[in-house]
Amino acid sequence: MSLPFRSGPPFLLSAALLGGCATSEGVRNPSGVPVTEMRPDERGFVAGTGIEAQDMVAVTDRMARSILGIPQISRAATPPSVVLEPVVNNTRFPVNKDIFLTRLRTQLNSKAFGRVSFLDRDLMKTLQRERELKRSGQVTASADPNVVEFGGADYFLTGKLDGMSTRTAAGTSDYVLYSFRLTDARTSRIVWEDSAEIKKQGLEDAAYR
Amino acid sequence: MRPTARPRAFRGVAALSRPLFALLTAAAGLPGCATAPDEPRAAVRGEAGVPERDRVLHACRAAATALRTGDYSGAKARLDDALARLGGLIVDDAAAARARSLFAAEDTKVFVGEPYERVMAYYYRGILYWRDGEPDNARACFRSGQFNDAGAQDERFSSDYVLLEYLEGLATAKLQGDGTDALARARVLAGERFRLPDHAPGANVLIFAEYGYGPRKVAAGRFGEQLRFQIQDPPSRSARLVLHEGRTVVPLPAYDDLGFQATTRGGRVMDHILGRKAVFKAATNAAADVALAGSVIAADQSHRRELRGKEGGGSESAAVGLGVLGILGKVVSSATRAEADTRQWDNLPQRLSFAALRLPPGEHSGRLEFLDREGRALAARTRPVSLSVAPGDRDTVLFFSELSR
Numbered sequence: 001m002s003l004p005f006r007s008g009p010p011f012l013l014s015a016a017l018l019g020g021c022a023t024s025e026g027v028r029n030p031s032g033v034p035v036t037e038m039r040p041d042e043r044g045f046v047a048g049t050g051i052e053a054q055d056m057v058a059v060t061d062r063m064a065r066s067i068l069g070i071p072q073i074s075r076a077a078t079p080p081s082v083v084l085e086p087v088v089n090n091t092r093f094p095v096n097k098d099i100f101l102t103r104l105r106t107q108l109n110s111k112a113f114g115r116v117s118f119l120d121r122d123l124m125k126t127l128q129r130e131r132e133l134k135r136s137g138q139v140t141a142s143a144d145p146n147v148v149e150f151g152g153a154d155y156f157l158t159g160k161l162d163g164m165s166t167r168t169a170a171g172t173s174d175y176v177l178y179s180f181r182l183t184d185a186r187t188s189r190i191v192w193e194d195s196a197e198i199k200k201q202g203l204e205d206a207a208y209r
Numbered sequence: 210m211r212p213t214a215r216p217r218a219f220r221g222v223a224a225l226s227r228p229l230f231a232l233l234t235a236a237a238g239l240p241g242c243a244t245a246p247d248e249p250r251a252a253v254r255g256e257a258g259v260p261e262r263d264r265v266l267h268a269c270r271a272a273a274t275a276l277r278t279g280d281y282s283g284a285k286a287r288l289d290d291a292l293a294r295l296g297g298l299i300v301d302d303a304a305a306a307r308a309r310s311l312f313a314a315e316d317t318k319v320f321v322g323e324p325y326e327r328v329m330a331y332y333y334r335g336i337l338y339w340r341d342g343e344p345d346n347a348r349a350c351f352r353s354g355q356f357n358d359a360g361a362q363d364e365r366f367s368s369d370y371v372l373l374e375y376l377e378g379l380a381t382a383k384l385q386g387d388g389t390d391a392l393a394r395a396r397v398l399a400g401e402r403f404r405l406p407d408h409a410p411g412a413n414v415l416i417f418a419e420y421g422y423g424p425r426k427v428a429a430g431r432f433g434e435q436l437r438f439q440i441q442d443p444p445s446r447s448a449r450l451v452l453h454e455g456r457t458v459v460p461l462p463a464y465d466d467l468g469f470q471a472t473t474r475g476g477r478v479m480d481h482i483l484g485r486k487a488v489f490k491a492a493t494n495a496a497a498d499v500a501l502a503g504s505v506i507a508a509d510q511s512h513r514r515e516l517r518g519k520e521g522g523g524s525e526s527a528a529v530g531l532g533v534l535g536i537l538g539k540v541v542s543s544a545t546r547a548e549a550d551t552r553q554w555d556n557l558p559q560r561l562s563f564a565a566l567r568l569p570p571g572e573h574s575g576r577l578e579f580l581d582r583e584g585r586a587l588a589a590r591t592r593p594v595s596l597s598v599a600p601g602d603r604d605t606v607l608f609f610s611e612l613s614r
Contacts, residue, residue: 030309030482032300049298088384089345092352093296094338097345165352167359172298202298207305207318209478
C-alpha cells in the first residue's frame with residue numbers, strides 16, 4: 001500500500017512549524033517608540049524622560065538672554081553684584097543642581113561684558129582666612145586689610161525645578177518647569193523671573209515592559 | 210544463524226536511505242554548532258569582564274555591598290552608573306529585539322531588573338544623597354522609585370511603597386515645604402498594618418534599616434517561560450536600635466516588604482512574548498514528532514514494497530521529506546528560547562525600615578536588635594553599634610543592614 005502523502009503534508013507541517021514565529025504578535029509597538037520632544041502645550045500620547053544636558057543648555061541660554069534684557073542690569077550705573085543661591089530640585093530626577101547656576105553665571109559673564117558681577121560666596125571661608133592672615137601680618141597685603149572690601153549682594157539669583165510625571169501602559173511622560181528669579185537684596189522684591197518648560201514622552205521596548 | 214529479529218519500527222528506520230541517514234546524523238549534530246560571537250565587554254570601574262548587558266546588575270550588587278561595608282563613594286559611583294541606564298527609555302535596541310525573537314533567550318537583553326529592583330537602586334541612591342546633605346535630590350530618588358513602581362496590573366499595588374512616600378514628605382518638610390500630602394498618602398498605603406509617626410523636621414538623625422532576604426526569581430512553566438518569585442520567611446520581622454544603655458529605644462518596624470512588591474506587580478508584556486515562544490516551541494516539537502513518525506512509517510512501507518519486489522511508489526521520497534522536516538522541526542524547537550530572564554539583584558533585603566530622631570551631637574553607642582515574629586530579640590543577630598552625630602544643620606544619616614554583603 002502506498003502512503004497518501006507526497007508533498008501536501010510536508011507543506012502543511014512546514015506551515016505549522018513556521019506559523020508561530022511571530023512571537024511579538026499582539027504586542028503594540030514591540031520595538032518601542034523613540035523619545036520625542038514636544039511643546040508643553042502639545043497633547044502627547046504619554047510618558048517621557050529626564051533632565052538632560054541639552055535641556056540645561058537651552059534653559060540657561062534662554063535665562064541668560066532674559067536677565068541681560070532687564071533695566072536693572074542693562075541700565076545700571078554701576079554693575080550690580082549678584083550672589084547665586086542653590087537651585088531647589090522639586091522633580092523626580094536627581095540632578096547636579098550647581099551646573100545650572102554655573103552655566104548661567106558663565107553665560108552672563110561672557111555675554112554681559114561687565115554689566116553684571118558675581119560674588120564668590122563659595123570661597124568665603126578661604127577669603128576670610130586670607131584676610132586674617134593679612135591682618136596678622138603673616139602674609140603681605142597690597143591694600144589695607146582692615147578695610148572691609150568684601151562685596152555685598154545687590155541681587156540674589158536662584159531657581160527651582162518642578163516636575164510632573166505620568167506613567168501608564170502606554171508610556172512615560174515627564175514635564176519639567178525650570179524657573180529662575182532675581183531678588184533685590186535690599187527690598188526683597190523679585191525684579192526678574194522667567195521660566196522654561198520641557199515635556200518629553202516615550203514608550204520602552206516591549207522587552208522591558 | 211539468523212539474525213535476531215529487530216523491532217518493526219527499527220526495521221523502518223534501518224530501511225531509510227543512506228543519504229537520509231547521513232542527513233539525520235548531520236542535523237542532530239548541528240544545533241551544537243551554533244555559537245554566538247563574543248559579547249562586547251563593559252569597561253566598568255573595577256568590573257572587568259562584565260558583559261555590557263549585565264552592567265547594571267553588577268553595579269547594583271556591588272553598590273549594595275559597598276553601602277553595607279561603609280564604602281559610600283563606591284556605592285554612589287556604582288548606583289550612578291546603574292541609574293544612568295535605568296533612568297532612560299530603551300528603544301530600537303538590538304539586544305531587546307533579539308530577546309523578543311524566537312531563538313534568543315530573554316536574558317540576552319540589557320538587564321534593567323524588575324520594578325522592585327529598580328526601586329531599590331533609587332532608594333539606595335536617595336539615602337546617599339541625603340547623607341551628602343542633598344535632601345531634594347534624595348526626594349527626587351524616592352519619587353523616581355515610586356514612579357518605577359507605577360503601572361502595576363492591579364491599581365492597588367501601583368506606587369505603593371509606604372516608605373518612599375513617607376520619605377518624600379519628610380524631605381519636603383525638611384526643605385520648608387509641605388509634606389503633609391505625602392504623609393497622608395503614606396498612611397493610606399500603610400492602612401491598618403501600622404501607624405506611621407508624624408514627620409519630625411527637627412530630627413537630625415535618620416536611620417535606614419533593612420533585614421531579611423529579598424525575593425528570588427525562578428523560571429516556571431514547561432519551558433521556564435514564566436517568571437515567578439520565591440519569598441523566604443526569614444526570622445527577622447522587625448528591629449530596634451537601643452541606645453544609651455537602654456534609655457533610648459528606637460523602633461524600626463518593617464514599612465515595606467520587597468517580597469510583597471515583587472509578587473504584586475502582575476504580568477509583563479514580555480510574559481506574553483515568552484508565552485508565545487513556549488507555544489511555538491511546543492508546537493514545533495509536536496509537529497516534528499508527527500513528521501518523524503510519518504517518516505518511519507513511510508520508510509517501512511517502502512521497505513515492504515521492496516521486499517515484495519515492487520517499486521517504492523513514492524514512499525521513500527516521502528520518508529526522506531518527512532524525516533528532513535522532522536529533524537528541522539526538532540532543531541527549530543530546541544533552538545527556541547522561551548525561558549524567562551532570572552538574572553537578579555541577589556543581595557537585596559526583604560524588609561525596609563526607617564526612623565528619625567533628635568540626638569545631641571557627639572558619639573553614641575548601643576546595639577541593634579533584630580526581632581522575631583513575637584518581638585523577641587534574636588540574640589545571634591544582635592550587634593553593637595556606635596554612631597557619631599555631626600554638629601550643624603546637616604542630618605546624620607545611618608544605614609544598618611542585616612545582610613553583610
